[in-house]
Amino acid sequence: MELFPPIPLAEWQETKETLHRFAQVVGKIRLAASARRNHWWNVPFHLTGRGVTTRPMRDVDGHSVFTIDFDFVDHQLVLATLDGRAKSVPLLGQSVASFHNSTLEALAALGVRVSINIPRPFDLPDADRPFAEDTEHAAYDPVLANRYWQVLSQVALVLEEFSAGFSGKVSPVHHFWHTFDIAHSRFSGRHMDQPPQIDPVSREAYSRELISFGFWFGDDAFAAPAFYSYTAPEPAELTGEPLTPATAHWVARNAGHLAVLPYDSARAESDPRAVVLAFYESAYQAGARRAGWDIAGFAAPGGITDPQLPVPRL
Template sequence: MDWPRLDFAAEQDVYHSAHLYLQLIGKLPTRLHPWENHGWHVALKITPSGFVTRTIAANNRIFSVEFDCQGSNIVVDCDGKAVRIIPVTGQSVAALHGELADALTALGLPVPLHGAPNELPEVIPFKDDDRKRAWDPDVIARAHGAFSRADAAFSRFRAAYLGKSSPSHLFWGSFDLAVTRFSGRRAPPHPGGFPNLPDRVTREAYSHEVISAGFWLGGGDVDEAAFYTYAYPSPDGLGDAKVAPDAAYWHDELGEFVLPYADVAAASDPEDRLLTFLESTYEAAAHLMDWPDDVATSRASYGRPTQEV
């Protein structure tokens, strides 16, 4: 299966629009679902069509909201019976805020859509952001295709770990797909400092030692789609570790290993190339952090356990 072409330089304005739309949707589980450790409940799941909230219970009903990347719609599904579809056309965040609020109200659901985006340096409250947004259905469909292929590899990587691990899930604050492994040991308090995000949220997310891998469409100090791996707390010497494949490198400013998406997409076996990166960077960090040797198994295969049981 081919991995879709991505072009950050040409497509970043559409990515930013999608990021802001997802921020609006992401507020719902934040305010209507019991808090789970490390904020896992707020993350979105990858579907064949797009990104969806987990099922939320409210007002004696259950519902979810999906950002349909393949159809450029937002779909509110309530009780599996009542559906509201909001076309995404590049409207302002304020306009989408109003449309989503109307859809939720019509279904008898709560509307906790107040506030502003998180983890962005400059934010405008949702209801006040009336700037028209760049949009291209083909761009977001291809971006979703890249997330979907990364999700499949991340899920396979997760399956080879016997300790506590997050699912592969999309965090709308940073607009990245992530899968995180835990040693079980407490970590020192995180310094926080993420823009427009309370430090208490960051410190709870990093309450325990982690080695985390992810994928994002580009931005900040990396102007291309890329995969990454980092550890918290980051051990001394991690940046000097030898990892694979050859295209992977240590990014000093981010404190992460980075592998360009283009290198993976061009490989004869993209999933194998990505798994090689995930496995080698995990091994480098786990060795330096003195994690147990018996929690990571051989690469997970389909249809059989990862070890004898």
């Protein structure tokens, strides 16, 4: 299988917009049925061998343990309980409204009691429209949906490899359904002071100083898939730091800047994996130097923190 297969935004934008809202339906169930974790780490999806998963959850009564998995091989949403019962909902041929209703009906048939607190999209253009009324978004190309999962899986492995080089507090490598990206973050341990007008979601996400690394599929503001990194809070003169490779660059985004490596630029390299790892490392060094992190103290070469152990040869 090709490493980093092509996935131009224009080719799958309609499928992406539908799938993004499918993911938000399931993600909001995950939000309602999981224990709160720091920085919202309870909320994102994780990768599986066939798609993405919520991981196990518990319903409002605390009796039913269940999971919801997107299967992008057979193109089904699989809802299963700990006692082995399961229901499935087809992904093909569904509008957001029919998917939302079918998913809740499948949970009810399994005896799972859970409800979505705010049954509307989060931070999308149609955020005021309930899922149950969205018949507009109904495009689902199974080939492109499978490609999305392939790309996520390959990027996840690169991020897992990169994450091993840091011994401090780190996030899992996880897929955020609200922004539809996959990301991993490193933390310095320092508390972040935030103005009182910051929304509650962002306050928790950025309560500690961090440098984040990830990949997203493109959006209206940046209409191409790309690898990215940012430092929060952004230190002074960050954009004066060099990035690797030469095709990587700093991009103004909201009130700060992103280090960006276009996906197609990485694909064009002879060793895309090594190029992406080098990009993430250059972005980390840039943010950590400017923010005054203990770079040597946080280092874990080869995933090893004990200086007496040799770095493994793989």
